[in-house]
Structures are given as structure tokens and as C-alpha cells.
Amino acid sequence: MSQSNQASKLTRRLGRAAILFALLIVAWVIWSGHYQPLLLILGLFSCLLTVYLTHRMGYFKNNVFALRFGVRLLGYWAWLAKEVVRSSLDVARIVLSPSLPISPQVVEITATADHPVDQAMLGNSITLTPGTLALDVYEGRIKVHCLTAAGADDLLSGGMDRRVAALRKR
Known part of the structure; x- marks a missing residue:
């Protein structure tokens, strides 16, 4: 060298x-x-x-853990902040409801992004959002505990996964 x-x-x-x-x-x-x-x-x-x-x-x-700062990342953080607020209000409404309408379940999603940092970001974003908790991330599959069926359906729709995968594109 x-x-x-x-x-x-x-x-x-x-x-x-x-x-x-x-x-x-x-x-x-x-x-x-x-x-x-x-x-x-x-x-x-x-x-x-x-x-x-x-x-x-x-x-x-090495650059394995280097973040890619840019407009996409800032946009993602803004979107995630909005989702955290929205989910917080949903969870508060559920907890304050006298009937406590929960339907806890564990679902498994497959991350579109294959980079470990992107998978970790997806798992952390899921955990940051109230009502969901990433339990395990292994080989691109993420097990998630959801407080409600609606939360599970929202997660399974793949919106968050698509947004994290779009961060890798240049």
C-alpha cells in the first residue's frame, strides 16, 4: 500500500x-x-x-455503520416523528378506554433492505413507535409484538419498511 x-x-x-x-x-x-x-x-x-x-x-x-446524512434521512425522521405522535395518541386512547380494546399479537415481517444498518434502523423505528416492539431481528426477518390488530396490519402493509429501504438508494 x-x-x-x-x-x-x-x-x-x-x-x-x-x-x-x-x-x-x-x-x-x-x-x-x-x-x-x-x-x-x-x-x-x-x-x-x-x-x-x-x-x-x-x-x-470501515463504513459499515456510517450514516448517510441527507434530505431522505431528514424526511424519514420527520415522518417517524409524526408516526410516533400518532401512535402515542392511539395507545393513550386504548389505555384510557374502559373496555381496554387490545388484541396483542406477534407478527413477523421481512425487511426489504439487506444491509444490517437498515435492518437495525427498521427494528429501532418499530420499537420507537408506541404499541409495537421489535423482539428479534435475524437474517432480515423481524418479529414484532403489536398491541392491536390494527397496529399489526399497519406494520404488515410495509410502509415503514419501504421508507427505510428508500434511504439506501442514492
Whole structure:
């Protein structure tokens, strides 16, 4: 391997580490809400430790877990937020109903996307949506517990799966 190629790979790894570090710092400062010097130093230390451990795990050596930031991903997050709110209202209505109209069931869906990150994103999106819980993801098949038959039918229609699969397309 040539020196310029090695230098290029090192530069990409350092760039990825720097981006992760910056994102961790920003997230820590925003979510913690603590701005005392000691706590800022401890937050900085925890972010450095996280970047070091991810480096040791080989996270920066490949692009397997690299997110593809773009308009599609932002659009997906907006759609998912709307679905979470809609499902939250449905679950609240069910729980507050005196008859408690639930029909729990486990269904299995097959993910259209074959990339492991996309399958994990689909499983996490299902779990984030109230009334559904991804129980298992294995070889593209996802077992999901649904609180209602309507929730199961909605999931089996494949709308969420299609949206996650569309994220991979360029």
C-alpha cells in the first residue's frame, strides 16, 4: 500500500473521529444542561473516552455503520416523528378506554433492505413507535409484538419498511 493511500486512510479515520467527538460534545452540552467547569471537564473526558473506545473497536476502519446524512434521512425522521405522535395518541386512547380494546399479537415481517444498518434502523423505528416492539431481528426477518390488530396490519402493509429501504438508494 502506498504512503499516500495510507495517509489518506489515516486522514479519513481522524476526520471520522473528530466528527464523532464534536457530535458527542454538542450532545453532551445540550442534553446535560450543566455548565460548571468540573462537569464540563468530566463531559469532555467521557467524550474522549468514548472516541478512544470506538477507535479500539475498529469503528473508524470501515463504513459499515456510517450514516448517510441527507434530505431522505431528514424526511424519514420527520415522518417517524409524526408516526410516533400518532401512535402515542392511539395507545393513550386504548389505555384510557374502559373496555381496554387490545388484541396483542406477534407478527413477523421481512425487511426489504439487506444491509444490517437498515435492518437495525427498521427494528429501532418499530420499537420507537408506541404499541409495537421489535423482539428479534435475524437474517432480515423481524418479529414484532403489536398491541392491536390494527397496529399489526399497519406494520404488515410495509410502509415503514419501504421508507427505510428508500434511504439506501442514492
